Amino acid sequence: MLWLLFFLVTAIHAELCQPDAENAFKVRLSLRTALGDKAYAWDTNEEYLFKAMVAFSMRRVPNREATEISHVLLCNVTQRVSFWFVVTDPSRNHTLPAVEVQSAIRMNRNRINNAFFLNDQTLEFLRIPSTLAPPTDPSVPIWIIIFGVVFCIVIVATMLLILSGIRQRRRSASLEFLQISGTRESLTSLGASCLTSCLHGAPTSNL
Structure with missing residues (x-):
């Protein structure tokens, strides 16, 4: 009887979680790209952590506080680490709407990324747009x-005003010097002319 129940539950889960099924999301991880030689192996423990993070995200959605890890189903897991997942509602034996799951994932995207030491580029929810990082x-x-x-x-x-003032004062000083020099030259020329006139105009004495 227990074996029959187990196979029945497994069959139901297999029917609910299928590639491109309604309310199903594909996830792709690039562990080697993100972590290099420190990349960890994706195993059942990592799958459990992923389910826990999705359940945690769903529990923060209104009216979904009763979501459990067992309500998150994974299927078609590949060695290159890609898989599909759905979130179920056991009371009604169907999957939760994609809009609710998408909202929950987007709201907690950073928490999910940090749990796996990844980011939006190396932990991709293909049908869920990346969220912008919160402003720091x-x-x-x-x-x-x-x-x-x-x-x-x-x-x-x-500084510009000071330099402008210095240049202006230097220019004024140069103009004043040129004016004084011109006045001196004029006075010198005038004096020389007067002296010459006086010498030519003076009467010569008879011997």
């Missing part, structure tokens, strides 16, 4: 960055 708080507060930028702008503007 910068190590330096934003107001300090803004203050630094403004402070640098003020310093640069001040």
